[in-house]
Every structure is written in C-alpha cells, then in structure tokens.
Amino acid sequence: MSIPLNTQTKGSLHCIISKEHDRNLSYVNYVEKVKLNNFYLYAGAGIHFGNMQTMNYKQDAGSIFLAGPCGIVGAYYQFNNVFIGADMVPRMDAPFFGGCMEHEYCKEATLGSVNFTIGINLK
Secondary structure, eight states: OEEEOOSTTOOEEEEEEEEOSSEEEEEEEEEEEEEETTEEEEEEEEEEEEEEEOTTOOSGGGEEEEEEEEEEEEEEEEETTEEEEEEEEEEEOEEEESSOTTOTTTTOEEEEEEEEEEEEOOO
C-alpha cells in the first residue's frame, strides 16, 4: 500500500506486510520516486517490526520480537491505471524485546524480501 504525502517533493509512505518462512514482518518506508515516461524508479528508508518463530526457544511462547532499520529500492511500469513492479527490501534485525541475547539469529542483516507487484491505481 502506498499513501501519497503532500510534501514539497511529493514523497509517499509505503507499507508492506509480509510473511517469510519463519517471520511475520511489517515494513514502513518513506519513498521518493523519479518518473521516466511511464517507468518509475523509487527508493526510501524506514523501519520494520515483527516476530520470528523459534520452535525450540522457551521464552515468549516460541517467538522473538524484532525491529530495526530497513530500506526499499524498486521500479514499476504503469499503463493506464494498471502497474507492474518489483522491489527489494534489505533490513537489519535487532532484538526489540524477548530475551534475545543468547539466540543466534538476533542482530542479523539480510536482504529481506523481493516483491513482485501487479496492481491498480485507484485515483
């Protein structure tokens, strides 16, 4: 979901809710875009938050809660009100709370997700 902001540079707020193999994550990014005919390039930065399921971890009901910085880089092509796009979202996981000090997966940097999108602009 993208929400246009009435700023000087006409940026927007991107929200992504995703499910990875062991994580449920939400991304919130401020994004700027550049238009080249019907082709758009965009990039931004923000935060992510969510939880990681760990089957053998005894605290917090088998979950570790994570948050940290993330970015987004992508492109999309628009024709009429339909668009096709792709982006990637690198992130840095840091323990938010949940006794994460002794767990091996805390504080890891990863590519995050690669998203492919087909959508309709409602404006």
